[in-house]
Amino acid sequence: MRTARLEAFSDGVFAIAATLLILNVSVAEGRPLAGELLRIWPSYVAYAVSFVTIGIIWINHHTVMTQIGHVDRVFLMISVLFLTNIAFIPFPTRLLAEAFNHPDDLQAAAIAYGVTLTLTAILFNVLWRYAARGKRLLRADADPRTVDGIGRSYLPGPFLYLTATAVALLNPYVSAGLYGALALFYVLESALFGSRR
Amino acid sequence: MRTARLEAFSDGVFAIAATLLILNVSVAEGRPLAGELLRIWPSYVAYAVSFVTIGIIWINHHTVMTQIGHVDRVFLMISVLFLTNIAFIPFPTRLLAEAFNHPDDLQAAAIAYGVTLTLTAILFNVLWRYAARGKRLLRADADPRTVDGIGRSYLPGPFLYLTATAVALLNPYVSAGLYGALALFYVLESALFGSRR
């Protein structure tokens, strides 16, 4: 099976999930707009963090697919489960943004966000390891250094997000800060080292 | 006519219909979030079942298109009617998820879900049989075993969904369970046998 349609479907889900995030940003009616625009700052941050996080996963998915030569039904099914998680991200993003104005809900929201991202990171690793084990789906000319690099660089994802999720049990503000810091780290890491590869 | 744009339009509808499902997942305001996140478990199940169901239909559509060499206006029109059903799926999904908190509505919701999926399965068979009859639209090098396999494997779809719909008249909970079981069956069947093909 060709990889083109899997890329088209995946790109569609990535693009829609990211763009739907804007539906989470809204102001209350009946209050002065200038004040509302300042009050909802957590919405902007949550929007930017989740959009960039989805964008980073998309870039990594792009890197994975450059090494893959063909796909089978198992890989397609793992991809569907992976995309089920990607498309879920707008929901906990809204919860987290709104919880900043309802501190009692912040812990539950931070856990919901973290569980979603942890599951997404796990499924991304499953996706890659299924394709790479014994070079099952890799291109004949797959680059060994890139293949090794992918395996190493995606492994920490589930642990990092699981840790940030666990931190929410102690302090949900720190947990939310970690989600933002993870996105910022990946942006800076790409900005500083991304042109060398 | 080329098949590329039909695939692009179809992939778009599949991806958007699946991703819009997340708009059905929401919590009531003014109640503790932790409790709400547990209370709305039917929303998560309905989201996952419908996303995976759309994903499976997309995978099967992908398989069909690998055997098709060109399309005509009749095939395009059947595709539009088929996609009209695909894009409809988010509506009965929301009804079914919400009805779990309003048991009086569960029978109507389960029937609405089943009718939508049954029509989708019928149109998928119409789509395939129009293309395959007399090899009308198949590629010159279409694989006879794949062509036979598609015909056989898609035939039960309408009957299975019609049966699950009819069960709703007796017990809507069993009906809803069958929709989930059908999605799970296809996932497991792909996971167990999908790498052999």
Add this chain to the structure above:
Amino acid sequence: MRTARLEAFSDGVFAIAATLLILNVSVAEGRPLAGELLRIWPSYVAYAVSFVTIGIIWINHHTVMTQIGHVDRVFLMISVLFLTNIAFIPFPTRLLAEAFNHPDDLQAAAIAYGVTLTLTAILFNVLWRYAARGKRLLRADADPRTVDGIGRSYLPGPFLYLTATAVALLNPYVSAGLYGALALFYVLESALFGSRR
């Protein structure tokens, strides 16, 4: 300039506009669902008519693009204005569906729907005539019969939709019926004659 990205952007807008139509289908809460599902029948009809109408325009756009070899900025700009109308269709579709339960609003809704479709049909003709005049953007090997056929078959669109719009001034029910009849006519015409071309 290549035509590939114009097709990708257009297919995206077509697919999203069609799929967003499902957001117009909803039931009132607090009433028995079975009754609600029957009461909102105009929503289903409006959904199907608009989805199929967008699908037909997409098929025709597909036919146009098969004859076009390159695009310029004027053509891209006309395409953007044309797509602005396509993406607008969900709004009057919702108005028309809801107005069936508020007969006082039916005339305004039918006119809004008709004006949108008339403008869309006009812009589609502008798009085609700009490309075809003096074979400005046509492929070197464009098929003269297809080119003539496109010119002839798209010309009646604006007049048909303008007529159906004008009928709304006399009787909005007849006008709404005409919008459905136009979609049905194109479906049947494709089903009966679409395999001969």
Add this chain to the structure above:
Amino acid sequence: MRTARLEAFSDGVFAIAATLLILNVSVAEGRPLAGELLRIWPSYVAYAVSFVTIGIIWINHHTVMTQIGHVDRVFLMISVLFLTNIAFIPFPTRLLAEAFNHPDDLQAAAIAYGVTLTLTAILFNVLWRYAARGKRLLRADADPRTVDGIGRSYLPGPFLYLTATAVALLNPYVSAGLYGALALFYVLESALFGSRR
């Protein structure tokens, strides 16, 4: 890395952001529809201006990508940040349209719209300058005149939108008019000179 998937993801975000604008157009229930359809004229103008503005940026992005031969992670990351702004446009568009019926909010809404468009224009320049500096990512056969033309024609964007934003401090109506005039200018400029290139 190939440019195809970046184009697919970008086209997806452009198409979805533009098409979601229609969700901003709505009428109040319980009032005569004919009057409502006239009252909400700012919604139509805001819809058209933002759709066409996104369309123009898409056309320009298309032009940029024709000159680019490959992409690196920095470019992908800048693209994600750029698209984060594109997908944000529907939010200030809704604010601006609604503020025409709440004049007290018009200044805040015009500033929100202007800041979004200014940031978008800045990021588009960053995107281009990163790719073009030292011909870092340009195709070997990039056309020098087109490359120079892009650099020159995109430079004024941030200043024009920043100026229109600053005008909102004095008179938000003039500011809103300038946003519309900028879109109209680009449409007319393409219509008059677009076929010569």
